[in-house]
Amino acid sequence: MWPWGHAATGYLLYAAYTRLRYDRPPDGPATLLLLFGTQLPDLIDKPLAWTLLVLPSGRSLGHSLLLLVPLVLIAAVVVRNRDTEWAIALAVGALSHAIVDVLPAALRGEFAYTTSLVWPLLPPPPYDEQGRTIIGQFLSLEPTPMLTFELVLALVAVAVWWRQGRPGIDTIRAVVVARDG
Numbered sequence: 001m002w003p004w005g006h007a008a009t010g011y012l013l014y015a016a017y018t019r020l021r022y023d024r025p026p027d028g029p030a031t032l033l034l035l036f037g038t039q040l041p042d043l044i045d046k047p048l049a050w051t052l053l054v055l056p057s058g059r060s061l062g063h064s065l066l067l068l069v070p071l072v073l074i075a076a077v078v079v080r081n082r083d084t085e086w087a088i089a090l091a092v093g094a095l096s097h098a099i100v101d102v103l104p105a106a107l108r109g110e111f112a113y114t115t116s117l118v119w120p121l122l123p124p125p126p127y128d129e130q131g132r133t134i135i136g137q138f139l140s141l142e143p144t145p146m147l148t149f150e151l152v153l154a155l156v157a158v159a160v161w162w163r164q165g166r167p168g169i170d171t172i173r174a175v176v177v178a179r180d181g
């Protein structure tokens with residue numbers, strides 16, 4: 001899945017959660033942490049695997065529950081006295097990314113492509129990643145049904161986010177003003 005697909009999935013899941021639990025939209029800081037979480041697995045794995053060649057796959061360490069679950073628990077302890085919602089937002093973002101990445105393969109019964117969830121206990125998914133680069137990945141974008149689906153999903157998520165008062169914008173503005181002031 002592409003970055004916008006992960007961002008959209010994470011936002012829609014988290015917005016549903018805050019609606020059910022608190023009957024309100026996500027707040028600003030939680031939305032920003034959520035977005036960070038939705039990109040975190042690829043921010044860890046793609047540069048380390050494709051640019052620095054220190055990981056065996058672009059879906060390994062950052063996509064593994066063996067890293068993500070402890071990371072989320074540490075985040076929960078760190079923010080405990082401030083707002084547990086922040087840790088939940090990060091968890092929804094990062095875990096939804098790792099799970100959504102393997103979902104199509106799991107539904108097809110191709111479990112060799114779901115091993116990123118428990119790397120390094122199992123070898124990484126057998127994708128041919130020889131010579132892949134981050135820029136090359138974006139240049140290889142092709143109009144597939146999956147790409148269309150992800151773009152529609154992103155549009156739906158942006159529409160929901162807009163209707164919910166664009167949470168996160170005020171937080172960014174406050175940080176910028178505080179820094180300039």
Ligand SMILES: [Zn+2]
Binds near residue numbers: 041042059
């Ligand atoms: Zn990924």
